[in-house]
Amino acid sequence: xxxxxxxxxxxxxxxxxxxxxxxxxxxxxxxxxxxxxxxxxxxxxxxxxxxxxxxxxxxxxxxxxxxxxxxxxxxxxxxxxxxxxxxxxxxxxxxxxxxxxxxxxxxxxxxxxxxxxxxxxxxxxxxxxxxxxxxxxxxxxxxxxxxxxxxxxxxxxxxxxxxxxxxxxxxxxxxxxxxxxxxxxxxxxxxxxxxxxxxxxxxxxxxxxxxxxxxxxxxxxxxxxxxxxxxxxxxxxxxxxxxxxxxxxxxxxxxxxxxxxxxxxxxxxxxxxxxxxxxxxxxxxxxxxxx
Numbered sequence: 001x002x003x004x005x006x007x008x009x010x011x012x013x014x015x016x017x018x019x020x021x022x023x024x025x026x027x028x029x030x031x032x033x034x035x036x037x038x039x040x041x042x043x044x045x046x047x048x049x050x051x052x053x054x055x056x057x058x059x060x061x062x063x064x065x066x067x068x069x070x071x072x073x074x075x076x077x078x079x080x081x082x083x084x085x086x087x088x089x090x091x092x093x094x095x096x097x098x099x100x101x102x103x104x105x106x107x108x109x110x111x112x113x114x115x116x117x118x119x120x121x122x123x124x125x126x127x128x129x130x131x132x133x134x135x136x137x138x139x140x141x142x143x144x145x146x147x148x149x150x151x152x153x154x155x156x157x158x159x160x161x162x163x164x165x166x167x168x169x170x171x172x173x174x175x176x177x178x179x180x181x182x183x184x185x186x187x188x189x190x191x192x193x194x195x196x197x198x199x200x201x202x203x204x205x206x207x208x209x210x211x212x213x214x215x216x217x218x219x220x221x222x223x224x225x226x227x228x229x230x231x232x233x234x235x236x237x238x239x240x241x242x243x244x245x246x247x248x249x250x251x252x253x254x255x256x257x258x259x260x261x262x263x264x265x266x267x268x269x270x271x272x273x274x275x276x277x278x279x280x281x282x283x284x285x286x287x288x289x290x291x
Contacts, residue, residue, distance in 0.1 A: 003028075008042040009052040011035050033095045046070055046078050047114040053082055054116070057093060061086050062110045064101060064119035065127045071113050072121070074143035085119055085127070101127070109158070121150030122158035129167035129174065134196075137174045139188035145180035152178075181205045186232040186268055187220050193271035194221070194230075198289065199279060202230060208253050216252045219260075226285035227258045230278065234265070259285060 004019045006028060012035040015025045029037030030044070038044075038052050050063050050071070063071060064085035070078035081099040086092060092100045103109075109123040119127065121144040129137055144150035155175055162168040177195055181204030182188040195201045206222035206229065207215045219229035253260050261281055267273050 006039060008039045009055060010037055010039075011055065012037065033097045047116065050082060050116050051114075053084070053098065056095065057084060058086065058089075060105075060117075062105065062117040062119050064103075064124060065099075065131075068118045068124040069128065069140060071116065071118055072124070072144065072149050073147060074140050074149070085123075103127070108154070120154065120158075122155045125150060125155060125175075126158055126162060126165070126167065126171050129171035131167075134170060134174050135189050135192045137170065138177050138192045139182075139185040141174060141178040142180065142182040142188040143185070145178055146183070179204050183220070184232065184234065186234065186263075186265070189268055190230060190232060190263060190274055191221055193274050194278060197271065197275045199275065199282065200287070208256055208258060210252070210256060216256070217249045219253070219258075222258075223282065223285075223287075226282055226287055227256070228278075228281050228285050229253055229258050229260045231260060231262045232264070233262050 003021070003024045006015055006018065006020055006024075010029070012025065015029075015037070025037060028040055030040060031037055032049060032052055033056070036052060036056055038049065042048055046067070050067065054061070061084045062068075063083065065083040066075060066079035067083040069075035079099070081097055083099045083101060085101050085103045085105060087105055088102050092102065094100070103123070105119070105123070109120050110117050111120050112118070118124075125137070125141050125144060128140055132140065141150065141155075145152075152175075155178075159168065159172050159175060162171070177192060179191070182191055183205075187204075191202055191204065200223060202221040203224060204221060206219040206224050208217040208219060208229070210216045220232055221230040222228055250260055259281055261277055263274060
């Protein structure tokens with residue numbers, strides 16, 4: 001008997017009804033959970049897997065928390081289980097590979113992304129406040145702002161009606177520190193550590209001017225008053241073209257009297273080195289701590 005043609009997403013019952021043999025289903029499909037399969041010919045990505053999960057979920061389900069953050073592109077690694085948010089109901093779906101979170105969602109708490117119902121940027125930020133440390137939450141919030149998935153007005157409205165839900169205090173504290181100007185997670189971490197230290201709050205994307213007042217470069221972070229620039233050097237800075245651009249940028253900064261502090265991935269394990277080096281640099285540039 002020849003194999004039958006199967007769709008890209010199907011249930012075990014659908015495959016058997018169509019005449020597929022057990023061997024074909026086992027060989028062709030990637031099993032997401034009991035009874036749900038994605039064809040090996042289908043695209044293998046988070047959005048595709050979430051689309052498959054909708055076959056088993058109630059129509060009001062929304063993908064949320066870490067899954068939403070990954071779908072939005074503001075977190076690199078999705079959680080091992082697909083996370084969905086559902087309104088309260090007598091019985092919630094229980095499936096291996098699925099984590100269900102109960103929330104009293106309103107219509108404004110759900111958006112559509114890649115054809116999927118996903119919790120809004122504001123709802124996602126509030127939900128992640130339950131599990132992320134403040135620095136990482138600020139990094140996610142910065143990315144949501146930067147990508148247009150979040151705005152300050154919608155976040156203020158959502159936090160305003162959050163009551164005493166778990167994580168709301170952290171969410172409100174971190175909301176005051178968000179900035180769309182931070183261009184990456186490392187920049188957000190550096191900015192958070194400096195902003196929550198006893199040092200002055202750093203500026204974001206600080207313009208560097210030449211003697212004629214023309215903008216010749218921008219620093220990731222810095223203190224224009226003291227001509228101190230703070231730069232994060234990711235792996236892309238080792239590429240030949242980017243390295244050449246950096247040489248020009250740092251030369252122009254130095255020619256304008258700027259001191260440049262450069263940090264790398266090894267400095268992202270904690271704030272101590274970043275804060276202490278920035279303190280010493282500020283002191284060398286004439287900054288005086290408040291007594």
